[in-house]
Amino acid sequence: MGMTMTLVQLMMMMIILVLALATSKRVLASDPDILSDYLLPQNSSTVNATYFTYTGFREIFDQTPETFKATKASMVEFPALNGQSVSYTVLQFPPSTLFPPHTRPDATGLLFLLAGSLEVGFIDTKNVLHTQKLQAGDIFIFPKGLIHYQYNSDPQLRATAIAAFGSASARAVTVPPSVFTSGVDDVILAKSFKTDVDTIKKIKDGLTTS
Numbered sequence: 001m002g003m004t005m006t007l008v009q010l011m012m013m014m015i016i017l018v019l020a021l022a023t024s025k026r027v028l029a030s031d032p033d034i035l036s037d038y039l040l041p042q043n044s045s046t047v048n049a050t051y052f053t054y055t056g057f058r059e060i061f062d063q064t065p066e067t068f069k070a071t072k073a074s075m076v077e078f079p080a081l082n083g084q085s086v087s088y089t090v091l092q093f094p095p096s097t098l099f100p101p102h103t104r105p106d107a108t109g110l111l112f113l114l115a116g117s118l119e120v121g122f123i124d125t126k127n128v129l130h131t132q133k134l135q136a137g138d139i140f141i142f143p144k145g146l147i148h149y150q151y152n153s154d155p156q157l158r159a160t161a162i163a164a165f166g167s168a169s170a171r172a173v174t175v176p177p178s179v180f181t182s183g184v185d186d187v188i189l190a191k192s193f194k195t196d197v198d199t200i201k202k203i204k205d206g207l208t209t210s
């Protein structure tokens with residue numbers, strides 16, 4: 001009887017251990033928590049409100065970029081974000097431009113469309129595409145780590161959006177260059193995409209010359 005209890009307890013402990021490991025793995029993919037209100041810049045012992053203010057976006061909506069433009073306010077541009085697990089990117093889409101399929105391994109993205117319209121979508125781990133046509137005022141969420149895109153299909157109007165992230169440094173991995181221009185062997189790519197090496201070379205040429 002005592003022996004049985006010990007085995008049950010052992011199994012319980014193993015289950016708890018596995019759960020703890022799974023949890024700690026999730027925590028590692030997020031910004032670490034800090035043990036103070038905020039982190040001071042190197043070599044300074046005090047800060048004032050200037051440190052907590054970012055003014056780099058003041059003229060951003062006066063600009064009309066000719067190609068798709070993503071402008072970040074992450075902890076590189078705005079050091080006070082260090083340790084706070086949040087950041088912004090302003091996304092500006094001239095007519096018929098897009099942010100190609102990409103993932104954000106560090107953070108969930110919350111996109112708020114300010115002007116224009118955007119076709120957005122993400123693909124979940126069951127390979128299901130969740131797509132939507134947003135209009136100004138709409139908010140769309142891109143779950144952490146899933147491949148997603150935004151496309152301004154309007155041939156005349158610009159689209160402007162703000163993306164908020166649950167990380168002070170939300171890195172983007174863009175799928176086409178990551179897969180095709182990082183040096184993976186042509187034969188491996190041809191087999192992966194069930195096509196021939198010439199087609200792979202054509203795709204690579206398109207990505208490196210545009």
Ligand SMILES: *[C@@H]1O[C@H](CO)[C@@H](O)[C@H](O)[C@H]1NC(C)=O
Nearest residue numbers: 040041042043044045046079
């Ligand atoms: C910070 O202090 C270290 C030495 O205490 C010095 O080497 C470094 O240059 C300083 N950095 C800045 C940005 O002042």
Ligand SMILES: *[C@@H]1O[C@H](CO)[C@@H](O)[C@H](O)[C@H]1NC(C)=O
Nearest residue numbers: 041044046047048049050051
């Ligand atoms: C705040 O600190 C900055 C330097 O970090 C300094 O240039 C500025 O004058 C300070 N402002 C006030 C109101 O003390």
